[in-house]
Amino acid sequence: MALSPGTMTLPGPVGVCPDLRQETFELPAQxxxxxxxxxxxxxxxxxxGxxxxxxRTARLVVSELFxxxxxxxxxxxxGCLLYVADNQIRIEVRDQGSYASTPVLCFPRADEERGRGLQLIESLTQAWGVESAGLGLGHIVWAVIRP
Known part of the structure; x- marks a missing residue:
């Protein structure tokens, strides 16, 4: 994917894997x-394949992270990076901005309408996490699904 000037780039997975399939795209933050x-x-x-x-599970994970x-x-x-290798799907969503705080799993009260997205990610994936994209460069929130 060609990125226009001023846009971000997403790092690819580390190492060489012969069955690696990878897709990267970015969209407006809207x-x-x-x-x-x-x-x-x-x-x-x-x-x-x-x-x-x-x-469908991956679609829901992408939807929540985005x-x-x-x-x-x-x-x-x-930005979003999808890759499949070694019998797993890794989804990464990278923002350019800053969070009020680093995303964390929370447990809202039953009457609260929001705050359950990362609980959903936790239940649908084998692992997930948050990494800094660098000082002032945003965060990468990732999740792994094993089919």
Missing amino acids: PFSVADARDRAFERLLQW LSPEVC TNAVLHTDSDRI
Whole structure:
């Protein structure tokens, strides 16, 4: 994917893997981009031959991570990296902005309408985490799904 000047780049996975499949895209940090991100991820994973059930799970993970980046950062663009290798799917969503704090798993009261996105990520994935993209460069929130 060619990126225009002033946009971010996403790092690729480390090492060489002969069965690696990888897709990178970025979208405006706007609510309408969430649907585009989840649809792109779903379609690409289907094209790579993953089961529809696994693709639906990945679509939901992308949707939650992208939504969090739209709602909780001051980014202009949000990047997404999907890769499949070694019988796992890794999803990374990178923002340009800053969070009020680093994303953490929280446990809202039953009457609260928000705050369950990372609980959902926790239940759907084998692992997830947050990394700094560098001083003032935002965060990378990643998740791993094993089909």
